Amino acid sequence: MKPAAFDYLRPASVAEALAALARGGEDARVVAGGQSLMPMLNMRLVQPRLLVDLSRLEELRRLDSRDGWLEVGAAVTQSELMARSTLAEEVPLLAAALPWVGHFQTRNRGTVCGSVAHADPSAEIPLCLVALRGQVLLRSARARRAVPAESFFLGPLTTVKAADEIIEAVRFPLRGSGTGYAFREVAMRHGDFAITACAAVADAHVLRLAVGGVADRPTARDWPFLFGAAMDEALNAFAWDLGGDDDQHATAAYRRTLVRGVGRAVIEEALSCR
Amino acid sequence: MPIMNADTRHPVTITLNGRSRTGHAHPRMLLSDFLRHELGAHGTRVGCEHGVCGACTVRIDGVAQRTCLTLAVQADGRRVDTVEGLAPEGRMTALQEAFRRHHALQCGFCTAGILMSLSDYLERVPRPTEGELRDMLSGHLCRCTGYAGIVRAVMDVTGASTEVADV
Structure with missing residues (x-):
């Protein structure tokens, strides 16, 4: 399986990349790590006329915390983020979820922003971004804008990002005091896409559960404090509202069972580690 | 940098195992094909061609990737x-010797990729637990060995014990 032919641009600056995307329109695609896009090119599921490679742009290698956010630039790989020694204190949910993203070999090249741009409904990084109410920083030759994670994802492989925009960076809020976080997923094999993944955030007032792999995008719900049967009822209602389908990996009923069971487990874990 | 035209073969220079090598590639040419067909470096195997099997893993600037x-x-x-x-x-x-000693390969198709992953991984994690090692190996498909021999070989060279019995 080989990609169909395309022109290739390794821009010297973000401005050059954005100008090329503005000219290329819908026929241009952005590549950074390529761990999602390259398989689609190889299988010819996408056939762009122009590939714009962001992977060597130093401007996009920013990885720092400031103003209450951890900001991850478009060229930062998943491995580089995992290797950040302060990550577990800064964004504990990401530290828990990143080992579930693909494999050692794909994390070495795959980028954090690339996973967000790809918008697979079962992917872990978009799920964390939604669970934590992160932001996606978009930039085109026209303008810059920051989009809240919950309004960024529209459906499978579909986002509000326009063809001439790149994700310049994504932002995760830094750990809140008195807040607990937990992540778990169920997949056929480790490294596979999740059948269901759950991320919970619990502080003194609110429980928040985000679920991936069931609805057409990562989806979160907030509750005030719930206990016992009230929590079971709330999780059951959420599981039905997510509206998962049967597919070759699991039935919709099994997915609801996972939301109820794994959802409860991550909520309890998040509560216990506040 | 100007746009590289799809229909033109462009010069590509890499430092392959310490030696500067130049070949030509259309933009769509995969690095796996460039290594094998353009530079004649056939040690790198091509399996699934969509990032699942891990056979084509090499180190680029020291980092194991497909x-x-x-x-x-x-x-x-x-x-x-x-x-x-x-x-x-x-x-x-030493790792290759251990692979031979512990029958860590049969057909050998996956071996080059696994060795290249390990050469990066063991520099970062010199003494992995068996669980950590198996987690890293999940990025490679081996259909002959069931991974037991591979795990034994790595544990042998890192000096760690393994729960996998010798056969």
């Missing part, structure tokens, strides 16, 4: 290390 998910033009100017470079003097490395 060459079927990398374009040749993206590797331009980079250092690429392949299985041919592991034992430059014709003597196998």
Whole structure:
């Protein structure tokens, strides 16, 4: 399986990349790590006329915390983020979820922003971004804008990002005091896409559960404090509202069972580690 | 940098196992094909060509990654290390010897990729637990060994014990 032919641009600056995307329109695609896009090119599921490679742009290698956010630039790989020694204190949910993203070999090249741009409904990084109410920083030759994670994802492989925009960076809020976080997923094999993944955030007032792999995008719900049967009822209602389908990996009923069971487990874990 | 035209073969220079090598590639050419067909470095195997099997793993600037998910033009100017470079003097490395001792390969198709992953991984995690090692190996498909021999071989060279019984 080989990609169909395309022109290739390794821009010297973000401005050059954005100008090329503005000219290329819908026929241009952005590549950074390529761990999602390259398989689609190889299988010819996408056939762009122009590939714009962001992977060597130093401007996009920013990885720092400031103003209450951890900001991850478009060229930062998943491995580089995992290797950040302060990550577990800064964004504990990401530290828990990143080992579930693909494999050692794909994390070495795959980028954090690339996973967000790809918008697979079962992917872990978009799920964390939604669970934590992160932001996606978009930039085109026209303008810059920051989009809240919950309004960024529209459906499978579909986002509000326009063809001439790149994700310049994504932002995760830094750990809140008195807040607990937990992540778990169920997949056929480790490294596979999740059948269901759950991320919970619990502080003194609110429980928040985000679920991936069931609805057409990562989806979160907030509750005030719930206990016992009230929590079971709330999780059951959420599981039905997510509206998962049967597919070759699991039935919709099994997915609801996972939301109820794994959802409860991550909520309890998040509560216990506040 | 100007746009590289789809219909033109562009010069690509990499440092392959310490030697500067130049070939030509259309933008769509995968690094796996560039290594094998353009530079004649056949040690790197091509399996699934969509990033699942791990057979084509090499080190690019020291980092283990899949060459079927990398374009040749993206590797331009980079250092690429392949299985041919592991034992430059014709003597196998300790890990390769351990692979032979523990029957860590049968057909050998996955072996080059696994060795290249391990050469990066063991520099970062010199003494992995069996669980950590198996987690890393989940990025490679081996259909002959069931991984038992591979795990034994790695645990042998790292000096760690393994729960996998010798057969």
